[in-house]
Amino acid sequence: MPHQLHGERAGLINKDWDQKFLDDLSADPQRLAGIQHLEYVRKTSAEGIEMVMWMIMCGALGDNVTEIYRHYHVPASSTAAGLIILENQQSI
Numbered sequence: 001m002p003h004q005l006h007g008e009r010a011g012l013i014n015k016d017w018d019q020k021f022l023d024d025l026s027a028d029p030q031r032l033a034g035i036q037h038l039e040y041v042r043k044t045s046a047e048g049i050e051m052v053m054w055m056i057m058c059g060a061l062g063d064n065v066t067e068i069y070r071h072y073h074v075p076a077s078s079t080a081a082g083l084i085i086l087e088n089q090q091s092i
Contacts, residue, residue: 001082004045011078017043018072018080021051026067026086029058064089 001021004012024032032055040048069085 001080002045002047002050003079005047005078009045012045013074013078013080014043015072015074015080018082021054022070022072022082022084025054025058025084026065029055032058058086061086062088062090 001018003014004010021032037049037052040051044051065086066089067084068087069083071083072080074080
């Protein structure tokens with residue numbers, strides 16, 4: 001989960017934004033799809049726009065997913081480490 005690596009906001013990590021983003025990958029991906037790119041930059045940084053790639057992954061899944069595992073950690077760096085495992089649920 002990239003964040004501000006340079007400039008006057010260097011070191012910015014928005015934990016609340018990150019957690020809500022991870023929540024909505026499985027619970028409300030449509031909310032995430034409606035976020036404009038500039039909002040990612042405001043809330044995270046220019047590097048934060050990479051979170052859109054997570055949305056592309058989410059689009060490859062079906063409409064019904066289950067979160068199997070999640071881990072979020074902020075190491076001693078300018079980024080947060082987010083890991084989420086989502087499983088497609090087949091409709092029978």
